[in-house]
Amino acid sequence: MTSAAPSSPESEAARHREKMQKRKAVQDQEVAGKQIEKGLLMVHTGPGKGKSTAAFGLALRTVGYGRRVVVVQFIKGAWDTGERRALDRFDDLVEFHALGEGFTWETQDRARDIAACQQAWAVAKEALSNPDVALVVLDELNIALRYDYLPLSEVLAAFAARPPGQHVVVTGRNAKPELIEAADLVTEMTLVKHHFKNGVRAQQGVEF
Amino acid sequence: MTSAAPSSPESEAARHREKMQKRKAVQDQEVAGKQIEKGLLMVHTGPGKGKSTAAFGLALRTVGYGRRVVVVQFIKGAWDTGERRALDRFDDLVEFHALGEGFTWETQDRARDIAACQQAWAVAKEALSNPDVALVVLDELNIALRYDYLPLSEVLAAFAARPPGQHVVVTGRNAKPELIEAADLVTEMTLVKHHFKNGVRAQQGVEF
Structure with missing residues (x-):
């Protein structure tokens, strides 16, 4: 260290403070620029967990604020899942509809899969027209859309016509491009590393 | 349609069934190959939501099974968040420690940030040595590691020495390569589309 200016803990702290003040100014300006409040159409897709x-x-956040949630599961059926058991403790706020019949390779019956999806969609449509519902979770809807078990145009129309403050989240791999186009927020979950590769089985509290 | 074989609804249904039977056989074989049960070290990283x-x-799944969770937040402080309010309903099962002082550009004081992280880490270490805790959530730990507020080697050693059945999940952008190497499951959340870009503000139930 011959050419660098001598640095004391005090000057380092001051430099850190100055840098963070600048960063905060940028941050504050960004926040100030965002004033629109509206219900968001969110999509969680991709091959990751x-x-x-x-x-x-x-859903947990929403019930934390005392607001209502409707969950419709398009693939999972009457499985005993941790999320279901936990959300049961909020039965004043959460309606949980697990209307799937399992993955399509379990039922091996396309007609039955379609009927189950249509029943689930009827429940979803009701929630999408109810302004008291703050969040509608449409779990694995992307799978139903991918197999053309439901008409995409009808789904998009129901999203567009929902109450303005209502949030919707759609999950499942292979989200349709038209849904991504319509969405406000799209996150792709990418798998970097998975324990199944090492022979570890699906585990309580993680996978279900 | 001149060359295609005539197709009846019955034969289509049969083809679907046959295809799904094959798929199920592959699926069953995959599941049978996974017998290891162990606590997983999970990392959620990336710029997405x-x-x-x-x-x-x-955490919700875990409490659904009546098992204990410890949450340590390294950046968020005494913020009033939906997740916190909701998990308070499980106060027999969930310990919630929001020990951060806010983002580092809020405090503008590196020494204070480091002290807050070390206090949070002391709580985390206790949870990581308690076999009654099924899941330890270390929220935004990656931020603390990135700014070198905590020694990575000590964190990895505590993970390696934890009770064998205990799950750990670490969140935050820019996970260190050594942490990814040590992890069982790494998901990168990629931002495909974000409502902030369109002037929409952070909203109750979504961002907090």
Whole structure:
């Protein structure tokens, strides 16, 4: 260290403070520029973990504020899941509809899958027209849309016509481009590393 | 349609069934190959949304099974968040420690940030040595590691020495490569589209 100016802990602290003051100014300006409040159409897609889990995290936040949530599961059926058991403790605020029949390779019956999806969609449509519902979780709807079990145009029309303050979150791999186009917020969950590769099984509290 | 074989609804249904039977066989074989049960070290990183939210979704699942969760927030302080209010309903199962002082550009005081992180880490270490805790959520720990507010080697050693069945989830952008290397499951949340870009502000139930 011959050419650098001598640095004391005090001057380092001052430099840190100055840098962070600038950063805060930028941050404050950004926040001030955002004034629109509206219900968001959110999509969690991609091959990684966390799509449904993050949707249940949003449900948790919403009930934390005493606001109502409707969950419709398009694939999962009457499975006994941790999220369901936990949200049951908020039965004044959460309606949980697990209307799927399992993955399509479990049922092996396309007609039955379509009927189950249509029933689930009827429940979803009701929630999407109810202004008392703050958040609608449409779990694995992307799977139903991908297999053309439901008409995409009808789904997009129901989203567009929903109460203005209502949030919607759609989960599942392979979100349709038209849905991504219509969405306010799209997150792709990318798998960097997965324990299944190392022979570890699906585990309580993580996968279900 | 001159060359295609005539197709009846029955034969289509049969083809679907056959395809799904094959798929199920592959699926069953994959599941049978996974027998290891162990606590997972999970990392949610990347610039997209849902890192902390998915971690709170895991907490929700865990309490759904009546198992204990400890949440340590390294950046968020005494903020009034939806996740906190909701998890308070499980105060028999969830310990919630919001020990941060805010983002580092809010405090503008590096020494204070480091002290807050070290206090949070002391609480985390206790949880990581308690076999009654099924899940430890270390929210925004990646930020603390990135700014070198905590020694990475000490954090990795505590993870390695934790009770074998205990799950840990670490959130925050810019996860260190050594942490990714040590992890069982890493998801990168990628931002495809964000409502902030269109002037929409952070909203109750979504961002906090």
